[in-house]
Amino acid sequence: MSALAYTLAIFILLTAIATALFRDVLSTIVVFGAYSLGMAILYTFLLAPDVAMTEAAISAGVTTILLLLTIARTTRPSTDRIFERVNVPAVVVVGAFVMVLGTLVLPEMYAVGDQTAPIWGWPALDISPSVYYIENTVADTHAHNAVSAVLASYRGFDTFGEAVVIFAAAIAVLIVLKREVFT
Structure with a gap:
């Protein structure tokens, strides 16, 4: 990995920690926005521009x-402390989890652009996933639009889950905004 990738990883880690530790809500939101932008840049670096655009937007x-x-629209409690007190046992558990995850996942990850990664070809079909979807969309799903077929048929449960999350978030925002308007 390059120095840029390491710098970006450190930035993301620091903003995640700051988001968890800041006591002031406004500061937390601003740092969380910076964290999200860092993640969008990371996704771009990992050659996932669609995920990066979604994260940024x-x-x-x-x-x-x-x-x-x-x-x-709500009241903010005043606070004298900038940071929340650190829960040491929680930090130890999270640190141990990150170390275990790092030792298990990092050795198995492929480098960005590695031609031997499984995504570059399906050995059983002897073609890439994109070629398979383009050639078999109509036969498999009876949909004439490849993007709609992938979202509705191949990734149906994932798309349904995303729609449920967006619906729940929209209802929560309406409840918060409406409660402030009528009180």
Whole structure:
């Protein structure tokens, strides 16, 4: 990995820790927005521009704006402390989990662009996933649009889960905003 990737990883880690430790809600939202932008840059670095655009638009953009609107319509308790006290046992458990995850996952990860990674070809089909989807969309799903077929048929449960999360978030925002309007 390059120095840029390490710098980005450190930035993301520091903003995640700051988000968890800041006591002031406004500071937490701003740092969380920076964390989301860092993640969007990381996804771009990992050659996932679609995920990067979604992270930048939804998490860094819309979520940050909704959180700022929510605290603008609610009262903020004043606090003298900048940071929350650190729960040492929780830090130890999370640290141990990260170490175990790192030792198990990192050796198994392929480098970005590695041609031997499984995604570059399906040995059983002897073609890449994108070629398979393009050639078999109509036969498998009876949909004439490949993007709609992938979202609705091949990734149906995932798309349904995303729709449920967006619906629940929209209802929560409406409840918060409506409660402030009528009280």
